[in-house]
Amino acid sequence: MVCQKCVWYKSSREKLSNSIDDPKLAGYRDDSNHGYTLLHLAGMHGLIDLARCLLSCGADINAVNVEQQTALHWAAHYGHEAFVQFLLQNGARKDLKNSSGKTPKDYANRAGHNATAGLLVFSNFQRTSV
Secondary structure, X not given: OOOHXXXXXXXXXXXXXXXXXXHHHHHOEOOOOOOOEHHXXXXXXXXXXXXXXXXXXXXXXXXXXXXXXXXXXHHHHOOOHHHHHHHHHOOOOXXXXXXXXXXXXXXXXXXXXXXXXXXXXXXXXOOOOO
């Protein structure tokens, strides 16, 4: 059985490579019923360079999908500590809850990423420029 997220990821990578110069890239959403942005994708895979590019093009750092998850939720879930730190330094809200009432810290804790959860608890970053 093929994972639907993997199918979506492959499709999104193809769209990204075909539209890298498109100024609408920062606001791209997948055409499935998940509502992922490219920033969500970057968070799932810890792609800081992609996130930096998207944010410099005007992507909403706190954009949510249909389940009210942000890129920070996904980065925390997968334990991408450097990505989490990058998002926090650039203004991501760590207090946003998904449709089930879970914060990014809850995602990190549930997945056993203690260092990432600690970063979300004790961080007090000043916003930097992308």
